[in-house]
Amino acid sequence: MLIKSQLIGELSKHFPHLPEKDIALAVNHIIEHMSGTLSQGGRIEIRGFGSFNLHYRPPRRAHNPKTGEKLVTNPKYAVHFKPGKELREKVNSNRHLPIETVSAEDLEDETE
Numbered sequence: 363m364l365i366k367s368q369l370i371g372e373l374s375k376h377f378p379h380l381p382e383k384d385i386a387l388a389v390n391h392i393i394e395h396m397s398g399t400l401s402q403g404g405r406i407e408i409r410g411f412g413s414f415n416l417h418y419r420p421p422r423r424a425h426n427p428k429t430g431e432k433l434v435t436n437p438k439y440a441v442h443f444k445p446g447k448e449l450r451e452k453v454n455s456n457r458h459l460p461i462e463t464v465s466a467e468d469l470e471d472e473t474e
Contacts (some may be wrong), residue, residue, distance in 0.1 A: 381452075400441055412445040 364372075364391045370389055396406055396414070406414040416439040425432050445453070 408446070410446055410448040412435070412443055412449055414441055414443050417442045 366389065370382060371388050373385045373389070374380065377385065399406055400414060400416060403416060419435075419438050419440055421434050421437045423432065424435050
């Protein structure tokens with residue numbers, strides 16, 4: 363996991379000629395601008411990284427698992443991230459965790 367303060371620290375290592383305060387302001391400004399664009403219904407595309415857009419979630423029937431009360435959720439928009447081709451390839455080529463393989467027999471066992 364990479365948190366914002368770590369990102370700012372990494373950027374300040376790569377750009378030692380810039381004050382960390384200026385880097386923090388730039389990172390915060392970028393995040394605010396991205397949030398503003400999405401909140402106005404816009405789309406963000408960063409070539410080689412991916413795109414952010416909104417997906418509409420219609421109201422649905424649900425229940426409170428604690429009380430069993432039935433309710434209808436409010437419609438909402440959720441932010442959706444779609445990774446770009448370069449990012450997908452980089453993630454898959456630099457795996458640090460083994461990918462679990464599932465055999466056809468394992469899948470048959472699960473359906474029974």
